[in-house]
């Protein structure tokens with residue numbers, strides 16, 4: 032099993048190559064390290080390597096890792112280089128009854144896909160005097176069981192979310208289907224990018240609408256080629 036640092040180096044190399052293929056600047060792509068298959072020791076190792084953005088798909092798990100890592104930075108003596116501020120990303124399906132406890136922790140919520148959820152976030156954030164950043168999760172694969180707003184309904188939902196206080200809609204998120212069919216994966220990412228460009232062009236969203244969260248361990252190179260600004264990657268870093 033390769034070491035985590037080697038795996039990340041390989042990952043960064045592949046991201047850079049994908050950028051070169053399409054003439055993109057790797058500096059415009061953020062890697063969110065997904066920790067759901069990692070031990071605390073492994074997460075700490077990645078922090079030591081200088082990474083600042085971590086994601087979980089369940090609120091309980093996010094809170095747990097957040098607490099463990101917070102203890103870890105407290106343990107360190109004040110002379111040592113402090114790890115930079117860590118940004119926690121909620122990337123999985125979010126239940127409304129978990130919103131209140133998530134808000135103080137999460138830097139970005141990737142999975143807003145209904146007005147009811149957006150309203151809950153807005154109301155809870157208002158009470159807590161917060162203004163969380165959120166992404167609209169879009170179902171670009173048309174699989175009925177997938178989370179995410181259907182592509183055809185996304186613009187209208189974005190308009191509604193834009194009217195809510197104490198929440199900032201900063202982009203879109205999508206997941207491609209689990210398949211080896213790269214064309215199918217690519218067509219999902221293309222659909223997300225086209226929607227993203229269209230929403231910006233029609234001024235449905237503000238100038239802070241800049242993020243396109245797509246690409247996981249199995250499909251991040253395609254996602255980079257199609258315009259992703261945030262990659263969510265776990266198993267390519269942690270799985271043996």
Ligand SMILES: *Cc1c(COP(=O)(O)O)cnc(C)c1O
Nearest residue numbers: 065088122247248263264265266
């Ligand atoms: C687990 C997960 C990822 C990361 O998946 P890997 O295949 O381990 O890279 C990305 N996004 C979401 C929403 C996830 O749940």
